[in-house]
Amino acid sequence: MTGGALYDRRYTLMLGTLTQPSLAVYGTTPGVGTHRPTALRIEFDIEKDILPSSNKGGIRITNMNDGNRAALRPGILATLEVGYAGLMQTLFIGGALKVKTQRQGPDIVTEMECGDGEATIQNTVLDKSYSAGTTLSQVLTDIAAAMQVPSAAAPDGSRFGLAVGVPSYVFKRGFTIHGPIRATMDKLCKTFGLDWSLQNNALQIVPKKHHTGETAELLSPRTGLLGVPSFDGRTCTFGSLLNPRLTPGRLVLLQSKAVSGLFKIRKGKWSGDTHGPHWLCEIEAIAMPAAQALIQSTQLPIAPTPGT
Incomplete structure (x- = not known):
């Protein structure tokens, strides 16, 4: 780390x-x-x-x-x-x-x-019609605005806390939003292979087969990995000293005798006690073989081990 x-x-x-x-x-x-x-x-x-x-x-x-x-x-x-x-x-x-x-x-x-x-997730509604030629990015930007979540410029120009890999799709026959935002987001993201969520009160959109694009977090016994990771060929679960950079959608590079490789964090639990020894997290992540190939070709940045 x-x-x-x-x-x-x-x-x-x-x-x-x-x-x-x-x-x-x-x-x-x-x-x-x-x-x-x-x-x-x-x-x-x-x-x-x-x-x-x-x-x-x-x-x-x-x-x-x-x-x-x-x-x-x-x-x-x-x-x-x-x-x-x-x-x-x-x-x-x-x-x-x-x-x-x-x-x-x-x-x-x-x-x-x-x-x-x-x-925001439960109560936001939007009624809006779009003409032919509207892009998916424009629709998602309006949804982010309707949800009234903080947003910042993403690489594709959309207004989100984080949005990566949004397809450059154009609605040739226009598009209509009517009713709860959650139903519309579920439908759009399923169609275009995206995951959406609110992370720290900001909208995050990441492709199902991709990650947030942040530097992969290196995790080994030296950098906080606890115990032996469990891996069934697709899903890996592991424990660590509490690490705020292990967040949903981010890549983690595990290095241990039992399991090594790149994984995308899907979910986790972070817990602590300011007046006790408990300061831990438990993570569930999925294997990312495509990202592993990029590591091997030195195209993907990895956070270095402390002291290196």
């Missing part, structure tokens, strides 16, 4: 709204030559998938102050960044679906159940 070995854990949890994202901030704070966690204990369990079902996040905060606890309510936005010294990355952005506070012994524990774009 670029940036060094996986030690000296760091984290930041921001609670707020889209316009005021940092109403409450918890995390590592500067110390003398090190970083110390806040006095509050934060535990998290994040589930992410390359498919359009909303990513889920469970967050537990122990002993918040009364004011911050009272401000928490369904709809509040949680932004969780995790990593290590030299590597901090957003792991999850999601709105609170449920908030519950209860006393556990001497502590007061607040639990949040969050969804990444849950309301």
Whole structure:
């Protein structure tokens, strides 16, 4: 992994709204030559998938102050960044679906159940007709705008958090969208061999047989791989020290005695405890032999092993 070995854990949890994202901030704070966690204990369990079902996040905060606890309510936005010294990355952005506070012994524990774009996926509708000559990219751009998700210029010029490999298709007889966006996206992506999802509140579109185009993440026992990966010829499951760069759609290059090769991350679980040893992820990925061929011809970038 670029940036060094996986030690000296760091984290930041921001609670707020889209316009005021940092109403409450918890995390590592500067110390003398090190970083110390806040006095509050934060535990998290994040589930992410390359498919359009909303990513889920469970967050537990122990002993918040009364004011911050009272401000928490369904709809509040949680932004969780995790990593290590030299590597901090957003792991999850999601709105609170449920908030519950209860006393556990001497502590007061607040639990949040969050969804990444849950309301967007379930509730967005669009009614629009397109004339002949409209491109698939134009239609998807309008859908992204209707979903009101953050977007940035992608290599093909579309407005998405990430969109790669979108075919240059032209609707010769026009196209019509009517009703829930999810049904339209499901139909279009099935037709053109794409996977769509919301990742950290941004629309991501990746071809089923391709990947996000980011540098492949090298994972070995030296860079955080735990235990022995399980591989059935197509799907590989493995555990690792928590790594925020292992994200749905990205390539990972596994190097172990049992399993080696390139895999595309399909889904995973990321979990941690700021006041305990737990700081792990469990990943399910699919084999990518075509990408492996590119590696062998040195056309695909690979993140180097720490210290190399």
